[in-house]
Amino acid sequence: MHDTAYEHGRLFFELYSSNGCDKVVDLGSQDVNGSLRDHCPPGACYIGLDVIAANGVDVVVDPGRALPIASDSIDAVVTSSAFEHDILFWDTFLQLARIVRPGGLIYVNAPSNHTFHRYPLDCWRFYPDAGVALVRWAQRSGCPLELIESFIAQPKQDGWADFIAVFRKSGDSGLRRAGRIAEHTRASNVYDIELKCEGALQAETEHMPDMLIAEGLRADLAAVEAAQQEAMRRTSMLSAELSTAQSEANALGRKVRMTAERIAELESALADAGAQLSAAKDAIHTIWNSTSWRVTAGLRWLGRRMHGKDASQQIPLEIETTTGIGMAFLEQSLDIKLRDVLPTMQHRIVSTTTYFGVQTLKNPLDFWVYQELITRLRPDVIVEVGNRFGGSALALAHLCDLMGHGRIVGLDVDHSQLSSLTRAHKRVSLIEGDACGSFPAVRAMIGPAEQVLVIEDSAHTFENTLNVLNTFSPLVQLGGYFIVEDSICHHGLEVGPHPGPFEAIEAFIAAGSDFVVDREMESFLITWNPKGFLRRTSASPG
Incomplete structure (x- = not known):
């Protein structure tokens, strides 16, 4: 089942279940990457029909034969991605109309576009007026149906533009719904019974998605x-x-x-x-660079004064400014080895680096790469594991503000030091507790089609880093990224646990994950995340 078919089925049950869903029949119920059964209200009697025995199929039916269900006995009939494979779908539609009770609903999802896919045949595509045609066919055959709503949905990642239609069998009880599906998705050529004019469409266009x-x-x-x-x-x-x-x-x-x-x-x-x-x-x-040169700088200056040298000359900067004593500047440090530069940067990062006044334990060069990656991918959710003072979470939320898109989920075992600015930001949601133990709560906050970027910055032990990688990596979709921070531990800086994040990354990749190390993200050379930018290259088996 493709992404939009799964989502539109969820919306049908959410918006129309108040009309009655005690008994539900699903035609074409085989579970292929998900099933509409996932969205059916709890406690309902759900009967899955298909032409072969498979996962999610309760009753096997022969094509062209009458459905083994009593007439006027079902509250709601649903069928998704099945009619395109049915050589006589109009006869099948009459069977669905026969078994649904008066006042009951029929939900149809069928493609209006996309690739030829035989299962075992691929015969039809459905245009905006297909719902009207099916109603007339049913009425002509003696079955009183009315079209409640229909539309063409714009495709998402999987590329399918769904034709959606909801029908109601005439009955004494009135229609009950919490809204229409078209209001919750990108839709064109929208028909709704409340328009009170047959053939009238909202957002009407002759340009179909493939066009x-x-x-x-x-x-x-x-x-x-x-x-x-x-x-x-x-x-x-x-x-x-x-x-x-x-x-x-x-x-x-x-x-x-x-x-x-x-x-x-x-x-x-x-x-x-x-x-x-x-x-x-x-x-x-x-x-x-010797200590004696710095200590005697004042004496040399006094000597020049006593011997009549330029009296306007100032005391050298390393003597006059106390914060300058012992400091080395760029033009004085060009011969220093990179290994000796990194501790200086580490001291600056952990002691005085802030964002909007909030302490931020991040290498600014890496964070610049983060914003480039986020601007390109436009993730729906950024999961930051390890927040400490909240500076980086606040910066990520501000970046989402600028894009007008995205939200932050922050996890930490202790949020007592978190800045009030971060807590108050509307795009930031916080979960306190063990990262892997909190995963079900995180998963519940993320929709099945949402793009996720994960940033791991919790305890840097080998075991914890590998556990977080294995637990949270399924959230990342194809082409997305999982960033493991501070793999510089013992691979540039002699700090932190050993083995640590660097070794955990190598073990995760070696185990045959769906990720590769993207070292092009280390383009500034100096990074606190060597081998830490992981890109998903294939879809998760689940």
């Missing part, structure tokens, strides 16, 4: 062709410029050859001078 996709592709193709023509024109211009440049290069080559002998004469002298200069720089660098 809109084709028009977009044609526009893209035209843009590509125009770009190709422009590229050919530029190539011709560059060819002429290249010819001119080659002539100039020949002339320059002659000049180069004329100076080659002079350069050879100077090279030996330059090499000697370079060696002397390097030795002098090393000596100056050693003196400049």
Whole structure:
């Protein structure tokens, strides 16, 4: 069952169950990636019919034969993704109308577009007026039906544009519903019984979803062709410029050859001078960075004053500014090894780094990559495991504000240190407790089709990190990301548990997960998450 078929079936039961759903028949009930049985009200008698014995099938029926159900006995009949495979779906529809009770409902979901898929045949697609045609066919056959609502839904990730229709068998009791399905999805060519005018449609359009996709592709193709023509024109211009440049290069080559002998004469002298200069720089660098040089800076300044040197000269910065003593600046540190730079950055991150005044234990270079990734993926939910002071959760919520999309679910064993700014943000939901133990609560907050980004920053032991990876990775859909933070532990910084996150990532990948390490996300070189950006490359078996 594709994504929109599952969601529209849920909406039918949610909005129409007040009309009565004690006895429900599902035609085409085989459980393939989900079943409408999942959404049926608790306690209802649910009978699944299909042409083969399979998971979710209670009764096997022969195609073209009468359904083994008594007439006027069922409260609601549902069928999803079945009519396109039925060579005589109109006769089958009469069977559904026969077994439903007066006042009962028939829910039909059938495709209006997409790929040819034989099961065992693929015969039909349904347009906006299909509901009206089925009502007239039923009435002509002596079955009093009325169309309650119908529409064409816009496709989502799986690409299917569903035709949805709800029918009611005439009866004494009135229709009871909590709303119409079309109000809860992106719909076009919407019919509703409350329009009081047969044939009148809301959001009417002649452009079906596949036509809109084709028009977009044609526009893209035209843009590509125009770009190709422009590229050919530029190539011709560059060819002429290249010819001119080659002539100039020949002339320059002659000049180069004329100076080659002079350069050879100077090279030996330059090499000697370079060696002397390097030795002098090393000596100056050693003196400049020595404790004695800094301590005597004030004395040197006083000496210049006493001997009549420039009296306006100020005390050097390392003496005048107490916070500068012992500090090393960029131009003074170009020869320092990267391994010696990382502890300085770590001290800054854990001691004074803030976001909106809230302490934030994040490498700013990594967080910049986060915002690039979030802007590209536009996840519906960001699950942050480990929040501490709440600075990063607040920053993620502000990023969602700017996009006008997304929400944050924050988990931590203790939220007592969490900032009030983070608690008060409308996009942030908090769960206090063990991360893996809280997973059912997190899962209940996320819809089946929602895109999820997971950021793991809880206890950095090997066991905890691997448990969080195995527990929360099913939330990430194909193409989505799971970020494991602080894998720098003992892989750049001698801090934290060992083995830790880095080893947990390698064990998770080696176990045959559906993820790969995306090292292109480490494009700033300095990252606190080496091998920590994991991208799902195949769908989860579940």
